[in-house]
Amino acid sequence: MIQGWLNVKNLVSLKQERVSNGQRGNNTKVSNIEFLKKRASEFWERANEDFEKGRYNLAALDVEQSVQLWIKYLIYLKSFDFPKTHYLDRLFNELAEVYETKEILEFYKEHSLEFRGLEDAYITSRYFPKEFNKDEIQKIIEFAKKIFKFLEDKLNEKFI
Template identity: 40%
Template sequence: MSVEEIEILRDRSEKFLKNARHLYETGIYDLAAFNIQQSVELYLKYRLFLLAGDYPKTHSIKKLLRELGKIAGKTEDVEKFMKENIDRISNLENAYITSRYIPSEFEKVEIENMLDVAEKIRKLVDEL
């Protein structure tokens, strides 16, 4: 994968997050949830590629975070972060499936929590 292709991951991550915020503001919470999940997933894959030259082919935020922690030598920091935010991370992971395939609705506060944890994840991985 070229540098330009890797930068596309980061750019798409930013666009998904921007779109998520717009969807949140317009009350379209199911698609906001999906966009937040995609933003986080792509950003984690971007950072993994920068550090390791590849990334796992998974949609699991938990697996991507753990892999990033392992590669960065910060397993304990990542595990601590995950323990403190496990409900929000799990909700974010579930958004991938439920917003696409299962008729379900998200509450405004859930999207606020997802946006919050997305920012926390980005900060965490930027500091690794």
């Protein structure tokens, strides 16, 4: 259950009412959605640039940010808000709840070690002196692609 920031069932009902009444919401909501989508795309593009230039620590940070913002974008599409957290487990829980599908949580559980690695790469690249190598970042990028593909298949929303 989403705690503190919104009541999903009420917001989903509100969205359904607006759609059935022909209302599209206000420009702020549209711009928030587009901002999240655009920023996710920009981080993904920069991750690939950083990888190509051998800036592996920055690539790690950028990949995680891209995944995080894409998930927030998908949540926002259904709920008109998104959780103000950086934890992927919480974001996947919210995503599964908003879209009312257990398959999202099952995907997260099946890949929990990889998700933890992605989160750790983000934190480590920002706050610790560890240096990532090309192979580590290649694996992180491939995992992010797997996440985007899974979400596209399940939610019919293509990343980039």
